[in-house]
Amino acid sequence: MLRLALVQERARFNDPVANLAAGIDACLRARAAGADLVVFPELWQIGYAACPAEPQRRTTWLGRAEPVDGSWVTAFRELAASTETAVAITFLRRTDADPANATAVIGCDGTLALVQDKVHLCDFTWEAVLRPGERFRTAAVHTRAGPVDIGVMTCFDREFPESARALALDGAELILSPNACLICDDRLGQLRARAFENMLAVAMVNYPRPFMNGRSAVFDGIASLANRPRDHQVLASDARPMLRVADLDLDGLRRYRADGLWSHARRRPDAYRNLVGPGPAGEGQP
Incomplete structure (x- = not known):
C-alpha cells in the first residue's frame, strides 16, 4: 500500500517564509499519520497569489521565484530525507526567462526525482506572465512503499x-x-475519466474555503473487479481545511494494468494522427 496525504489547507499570499513553516508542519503531521507521500496544492510557496499589474509590486512578486537548487526545494529535500517521506511541493520556479508554475517531486531519500512545469497555463488570467512547461515527464520516485x-x-x-x-x-x-x-462535478469527472481511461491512479489536492472549495479527491484507477464495474474513488473531501489520507493498493493496480482492457497494446495510434496537429483550420495558431 502507498499512503498519500493531501494538504487541503490554506497558504498565505506572498509569504514564502510562513508557507515553508506551514508546509513542514503539514509534512510532519502527515508522517505521523503514516503517509508515504505528501502532496500540496498549486503554488503553495506563494499561496497562489496573483501577479500584480502595478510595475513595482510585479517586480517584487517576480523576485519570489526560486531556483530548483534554492532554499525552498532544498528545505523539503532535507525534510523528506530526515522523515523518510516523499513530498510533492509546489513553487514559483526561477528560469532563464519568465518564472514557471512548478512541482518538485522528492523521494523519501531526499532525491529530486522530477520537476514538472505547468504546461497548459491559464493565460487568460495573470498566469500569462509565466513560462509554460514544454512536455510531460514521468519519474520513478522512491517511497517507503x-x-x-x-x-x-x-x-x-x-x-x-x-x-x-x-x-x-x-x-x-x-x-x-x-x-x-x-472544483465542480465536471472537474471531478475529468479526474475520474483520466484514471479510468489510462488505468492509473490520480490524486488531486485543492485549497479549501474561503479561497477555493476543496473537494480534494483520489481515484485508484481500478475501475473493475472480477469483471464487474467498481467505484474507484477512494477519497472525497468537502470544502473545509484538512489533511486527508488515502491508501492506494499499488500491487492491485499493477495486476489490473497487466490484465486490463484499456492497455496500450489495444491503442490505434495511426487513427489518432490529428491529435498532434494544431486543430481545425489552424485553431490555436498565431
Whole structure:
C-alpha cells in the first residue's frame, strides 16, 4: 500500500517564509499519520497569489521565484530525507526567462526525482506572465512503499485528456494534480475519466474555503473487479481545511494494468494522427 496525504489547507499570499513553516508542519503531521507521500496544492510557496499589474509590486512578486537548487526545494529535500517521506511541493520556479508554475517531486531519500512545469497555463488570467512547461515527464520516485512511477498535471492541465495520456504513455502509475480552482462535478469527472481511461491512479489536492472549495479527491484507477464495474474513488473531501489520507493498493493496480482492457497494446495510434496537429483550420495558431 502507498499512503498519500493531501494538504487541503490554506497558504498565505506572498509569504514564502510562513508557507515553508506551514508546509513542514503539514509534512510532519502527515508522517505521523503514516503517509508515504505528501502532496500540496498549486503554488503553495506563494499561496497562489496573483501577479500584480502595478510595475513595482510585479517586480517584487517576480523576485519570489526560486531556483530548483534554492532554499525552498532544498528545505523539503532535507525534510523528506530526515522523515523518510516523499513530498510533492509546489513553487514559483526561477528560469532563464519568465518564472514557471512548478512541482518538485522528492523521494523519501531526499532525491529530486522530477520537476514538472505547468504546461497548459491559464493565460487568460495573470498566469500569462509565466513560462509554460514544454512536455510531460514521468519519474520513478522512491517511497517507503517502494518505487512508484509518478507524473504531474497541474490544475488546468487536467482539462486536456492529452496530458494524462502523455503521462500514461511515459509509464505513469500515479498522476498528482495540484490545484487552485473551484472544483465542480465536471472537474471531478475529468479526474475520474483520466484514471479510468489510462488505468492509473490520480490524486488531486485543492485549497479549501474561503479561497477555493476543496473537494480534494483520489481515484485508484481500478475501475473493475472480477469483471464487474467498481467505484474507484477512494477519497472525497468537502470544502473545509484538512489533511486527508488515502491508501492506494499499488500491487492491485499493477495486476489490473497487466490484465486490463484499456492497455496500450489495444491503442490505434495511426487513427489518432490529428491529435498532434494544431486543430481545425489552424485553431490555436498565431
